[in-house]
Amino acid sequence: EIVLTQSPGTLSLSPGERATLSCRASQTVSSDYLAWYQQKPGQAPRLLISGASTRATGIPDRFSGSGSGRDFTLTISRLEPEDFAVYFCQQYGSSPPISTFGPGTKVEIK
């Protein structure tokens, strides 16, 4: 099973600042099959990025994903008030076909 580690656990930033979130896999994620989700309290997760770098429909371009192999990054170029939330990465490129989520990074207002 691929284990995902996310860092930092909490990121304290101000609106307008840049956020850089890391997701590291214990093994290579095949075909860069990695997704990022945003979750706000009391809500279901929302897909932001699939395939490591493809923005989902309706996601603002201030969100970008990068990386390959074992190391992946989600960048929010300029934080808006609605971006303060928890972010999870998910890999879906392991054999056998078992997906896993990272533990999450909380982006909080400084």
Added chain:
Amino acid sequence: QVQLVQSGAEVKKPGSSVKVSCKASGDTFSSYGITWVRQAPGQGLEWMGGIIPVFGTTNYAQKFQGRATITADESTTTAFMELSSLTSDDTAVYYCARSFMIPFAGEWRDGYCDYWGQGTLVTVSS
């Protein structure tokens, strides 16, 4: 419009089973998979398993092998997740999600989740 509507909250006794349903609209069943994810109070997301209805194939996280059963009824476009031998550790919100089928090692598997149900709270308590 894609919608996934889940069944209501449940309270169960330890040792019993729970079955959560997920009614999908649109063309979900013909072209996508259904994934189940749970989230214990204050915790992260945990992938449980998924099904691709058009192929009838299922995959489970090792932790849930033998205890979770995921099925789908194409006639009603409804997916189900049944979890047996419940303990207090199973208290969580259970989500179904539409998963994009991706090619992998010569077959199709569940990929990322683009639409989610509203979640079903399952509370296990004596």
